[in-house]
Amino acid sequence: MWKPKPSNLPFLLLVMLITSFIYSSSLTALALTSLDYHLGHSKYGDASISGDDSFHGSSSAELSVESKGDYIRVSVYMDEPLPLEDLDLLSMWIKPQYGDGEVQLDLFLDGDGDDSYDSHSSKDARVRSLKESWSEAGISLSQWNELDGFDLNYEKYQDKAFGSGSLADCKSKLKGESLVRLYITLYKDGKVPKTTAFIDYIKIGDQIISFEPMEQEAIKKATKSISPGGQITYTITYGNNQLTPVDLVVKEQYDPRTSFIEANPSPDPGSTNVWTFRQLPPGAHGQIVIKVATIKPSCKAKIESKVSGRGYTSVNGLLSTDFNGNLITNSVTISSSEFNLTASADTTVRPIEGSILAFGEHGSGFYKSEEQLAYSPSSISLRRQINGSTALAVVNLSRCSIPIQGGWFAGLQGENKIRDIRWSDKYYHASLLNLSFRVQLSKAQSLLETSSRFIGMVDRTSQWTDVITDQRLAGNFTITSKATGKWSSMQISQQEEGLDCCPEIQDHEEEI
Ligand SMILES: [Ca+2]
Ligand SMILES: [Ca+2]
Structure with missing residues (x-):
């Protein structure tokens, strides 16, 4: 019934554990x-x-x-x-x-x-x-x-x-x-x-x-998420549960959106993701701690352009500093002569609430536009001037010339999610549209300065925190308006500097 220690012991599993944790927070990991x-x-x-x-x-x-x-x-x-x-x-x-x-x-x-x-x-x-x-x-x-x-x-x-x-x-x-x-x-x-x-x-x-x-550390705690650009620490726990020494190779597969910073112990010479442990004794366990960086949104753009001519025109632009978040996956393979084990860990990169700016116009006739645009992960600024007026335009499609005479349509939509600001200007069926605006959307400041002269219709809605306005104008109008929010001084100002009109229909509502 009781046996002395035999020399030929049963083959026993090599076990491993991968956990990932970031900073000081926690996430349940695989068990040893x-x-x-x-x-x-x-x-x-x-x-x-x-x-x-x-x-x-x-x-x-x-x-x-x-x-x-x-x-x-x-x-x-x-x-x-x-x-x-x-x-x-x-x-x-x-x-x-x-x-x-x-x-x-x-x-x-x-x-x-x-x-x-x-x-x-x-x-x-x-x-x-x-x-x-x-x-x-x-x-x-x-x-x-x-x-x-x-x-x-x-x-x-x-x-x-x-x-x-x-x-x-x-x-x-x-x-x-x-x-x-x-x-x-x-x-x-x-x-x-x-x-x-x-x-x-x-x-x-x-x-x-x-x-x-x-x-005892088999059940690990680690964070569920990081901010974009944050650092992730992975801890790999390996062990030899066999009864004889093994050569063990640990190989990391990094997510392509991460970059290796450092590891303890250091990877094999010439590599950033391979560790070789020769003749790991029975019962021996160890850990590798790896730090990787995630990519921080860093796009920057500065664009200046001018267009003028006669014909059919369609322009659309979308700029966003919003980031939807994503999932970073890291996997590891631990192998010996008998084993090839794989485990992976996920880290959620939290979304960033930013700003979104969409603009565009289309119509036929005379057209001229000028724009200056600057974009960074934290700020959007755009200065734009368009002049459109209807005239008979000929569009040549597949050798067939089509004369087009239609109105001008234009839109400008902005949203600052952090500061709870959104606005939308939509121009319809305009025979004349001279629109000039300056927009800035950033965490510290949001600004919309509009100057327009148009013959047609416009819907203008805006929400500056708890102030909501809604305008519909139809006719011949000249509008100048400026609204600025600065959060260093916690001030918001919005003013209609001028509204000249000979409206055919006017419906103006304000709601506070
Ligand atoms: Ca039972
Ligand atoms: Ca033991």
């Missing part, structure tokens, strides 16, 4: 193992991580129970229930130190599909191994021994009719049940003051608990 554990404490008993001895890696769990104590326990929880038919391995290593203790395994099974064990559920089951001291099992103290759960005999808790049998028997009797929890209990030897043992390398299926410090 899908097993979780709890070390018991009581008045006379204690289970704790110990660096004094280990079977695998540098640490193990030390269980001790003394004086009037009866037992001490390590509880293991499955992240996902493990179907009993898939339970092909259940083992651990144990090194008794004092006393002739007894170890018992308790398997808690879910049979009603709610992913947990409930003693009141007739479908759930608890099976436990029959207690046996290590002297009865024929093992000596101070030696690492494998306890194979498949070598023990089990009974069903509070169900004598179930009888006793091997784990294989239980598996066939309890088909369809899933393992959700395991207790490993050390009972005290009543003849001596204390009983102690080290336990290490618990293996349930392909999942392992080796009580190594990095395993």
Whole structure:
């Protein structure tokens, strides 16, 4: 039942973890193992991580129970229930130190599909191994021994009719049940003051608990998002859960919208994304911390142009300092001679609320425009003058000349999302349109200066924080207006400097 340490140990998984975190905030990351554990404490008993001895890696769990104590326990929880038919391995290593203790395994099974064990559920089951001291099992103290759960005999808790049998028997009797929890209990030897043992390398299926410090960091916290241009820190945790040394290669795949800044430890010479670890010992874990920069919107433009002529004209422009945000994905591959594992982490780049300016006109006849435009990620400024008047224009399409005589249409729409400002001027069916405007949209200042002379119709709406105006004019008008918002002094001024008209129809509303 109890076996001495064999030389040919089962092949065990190499596991890795990638987490990403940015600055000080947090994000749940992948786990190193899908097993979780709890070390018991009581008045006379204690289970704790110990660096004094280990079977695998540098640490193990030390269980001790003394004086009037009866037992001490390590509880293991499955992240996902493990179907009993898939339970092909259940083992651990144990090194008794004092006393002739007894170890018992308790398997808690879910049979009603709610992913947990409930003693009141007739479908759930608890099976436990029959207690046996290590002297009865024929093992000596101070030696690492494998306890194979498949070598023990089990009974069903509070169900004598179930009888006793091997784990294989239980598996066939309890088909369809899933393992959700395991207790490993050390009972005290009543003849001596204390009983102690080290336990290490618990293996349930392909999942392992080796009580190594990095395993405790398996569930990481990291930020969900950064501002555009912010720095992202990735932490890659790698480890060797095999029982022999491995050559390990970690390879990062950076998102193309990021650029490498630095890493600790440094990547292999000549690379920014490859780390090679030769002969990584069993149980060894480590971390690589990588910093990358994200691209900050940095477009700048300055444009001056002039156009004049006669014909059909259509002009449209759209400028935006708005940024919708995006998702930065980073992935890593960890490979050894047997493995090629990949994991990825996402970081949300938060959107920027900025300004949007749209303008344009179309019509036929005489046309002349001049514009000066300056654009940066934080500011838009545009000065524009257009003159349009209707005249018979000939448009030549596929050798067919089409005479066109229509009105002029023009639009100017601006929005400053940060300052809650928006306006829209739309000119329709104008036979004459002389429009001159100056616009500036930035966080510190928004300005709209308009001077127009037109024969036709216009809809003008504007919202400067809580001041909303709506105008509709039809006829022959001259308009000059200026509205400015400066946020350094928290002042907003809006003024209609002049409105001359001989309107055919006029409908003017104001709402505050
Ligand atoms: Ca259940
Ligand atoms: Ca260990």
